[in-house]
Amino acid sequence: MSKLIGYARVSTRQQSTDRQEVDILASGVRRDDLYVDQGVSGARASRPQFDRALNALQDGDTLVITTLDRLGRSTQNMLAFAGELRTRGAGLRVLNLGGGDVDTSTPMGSMLFTIMAALGQMEHDIKRERVVDSITKRRQAGKDLGGRPRLVTDSQVRNAQRLVDAGETASAVARDLGMSRATFYRRSRALNLAGD
Incomplete structure (x- = not known):
């Protein structure tokens, strides 16, 4: 049956x-x-x-x-x-x-x-093409692409870097900011490069 x-x-x-x-x-x-x-x-x-x-x-x-x-x-x-x-x-x-x-x-x-x-x-390929095209146009226009908002400001990272320079551990400072140590180092390095 x-x-x-x-x-x-x-x-x-x-x-x-x-x-x-x-x-x-x-x-x-x-x-x-x-x-x-x-x-x-x-x-x-x-x-x-x-x-x-x-x-x-x-x-x-x-x-x-x-x-x-x-x-x-x-x-x-x-x-x-x-x-x-x-x-x-x-x-x-x-x-x-x-x-x-x-x-x-x-x-x-x-x-x-x-x-x-x-x-x-x-249909799937056309949808994908539209998404890629939309992202490209938003990037070219300097618009926000969405994603996770940056919760920690550059100013907060600079202040945290000062604490590390004064002797605090990077792990403790990063934890207080709510980010990983690697993310703290990456953000700090990017700010130092941008300041040069």
Whole structure:
């Protein structure tokens, strides 16, 4: 008897698979047949729960995912995955494509899957290009790129350096500033070079 096997994935631990899980369970997948990878990049070849989902697939079963990018990032990886589905006699259902099954064992299904994989990789590459372009433009404009705000001011580092020069240990001074000794030395050295 064929069954539905669900797979959900998020790339970071801060993200949630809740929405994916709700959609996959609503499509008819049983909770026991749902495999979830938390904090695992789609670029990784080995994903523990994905591997378990593949091992659970048998002839006639269907793998259910919410979006194609949950499977992987590159067209090459996705084509290898399509080959894996074919050898298992399993199908694929991508919910954001209207929930239709893509039978990768047929020439039409294989072609459709290849096109979807290529479009998924193109979408990923375009997003990455936009991010890089945005960062470059912000840098050129001298704008803040975000990141962690500098909590210790240059003035505080200079004062701390004076304490070290007066005999305090660098470890104690750095600890009082809330930074590592290496960071204190790096900041102090940068200020000395800038002052020259």
